[in-house]
Amino acid sequence: MHTANQQSNLHYTSPEIQTLRSSHPQCPPMQPMTDSASYSQALRGNKETNSPDDPGTHLTILLQELKTIFSQIIHQNSLILNMLTTVINTPSRSPINSLRIAAWNANGLLNHKPELIQFLHDTNTDIVLISETHFTNKTVFKIPNYIVYHCNHPNGSAHGGAAVIVRAALRHYEAPPYRTDKIQAAVLNIHDQPWSFNVAALYSPSRHSIRTDE
Numbered sequence: 001m002h003t004a005n006q007q008s009n010l011h012y013t014s015p016e017i018q019t020l021r022s023s024h025p026q027c028p029p030m031q032p033m034t035d036s037a038s039y040s041q042a043l044r045g046n047k048e049t050n051s052p053d054d055p056g057t058h059l060t061i062l063l064q065e066l067k068t069i070f071s072q073i074i075h076q077n078s079l080i081l082n083m084l085t086t087v088i089n090t091p092s093r094s095p096i097n098s099l100r101i102a103a104w105n106a107n108g109l110l111n112h113k114p115e116l117i118q119f120l121h122d123t124n125t126d127i128v129l130i131s132e133t134h135f136t137n138k139t140v141f142k143i144p145n146y147i148v149y150h151c152n153h154p155n156g157s158a159h160g161g162a163a164v165i166v167r168a169a170l171r172h173y174e175a176p177p178y179r180t181d182k183i184q185a186a187v188l189n190i191h192d193q194p195w196s197f198n199v200a201a202l203y204s205p206s207r208h209s210i211r212t213d214e
Contacts, residue, residue, distance in 0.1 A: 099170075099195065103129040109141065109163065110134070116165075117143060126167045127190075129201035133161035145169075151177035151186040151201075162186045162201040182208040 102125050106112050135152045150163035164186045175187035185202040
């Protein structure tokens with residue numbers, strides 16, 4: 001019969017443990033079990049004794065590095081997939097076969113806004129060139145599905161002025177307006193397949209004499 005001290009230095013040599021060891025040869029060597037050690041601690045061995053040169057330590061570091069690399073690859077592929085999805089879901093535009101352009105001397109556009117909206121709806125006009133808008137710097141004028149570009153009289157009073165009203169879906173760019181006491185002009189560059197040209201709404205009272213350099 002063993003004493004208590006002798007029992008503390010015993011190794012697990014039962015058939016069950018031997019079977020477990022033979023089926024898991026990679027397990028660390030069994031360590032002597034002290035009075036305070038548990039069965040799981042004896043099975044794992046003393047991990048605090050692992051050195052940096054231990055193959056298990058190198059394997060853990062390698063797995064961590066591989067995990068980081070795969071995470072980066074997955075993140076990059078996710079970004080690429082999102083970009084491709086955006087491109088695929090962007091609707092392509094067919095070339096425009098024709099444009100409808102109208103010109104109108106409004107003699108005060110604010111007073112004729114309902115008429116203008118009805119005209120655009122009935123005629124499906126793309127661009128309207130307006131003279132004599134009578135806008136000031138405080139005027140707010142909006143039309144659904146269209147963009148308004150205006151050039152007011154330089155003195156800020158409600159007379160003269162010009163505006164180009166263009167369909168919002170039409171690709172275009174605003175050019176710098178031309179604004180003097182004699183001439184007010186709002187200018188756009190239309191750049192939509194297959195069109196590329198400038199269009200301007202201009203107002204100049206007949207009482208003014210316009211020189212070539214103006």
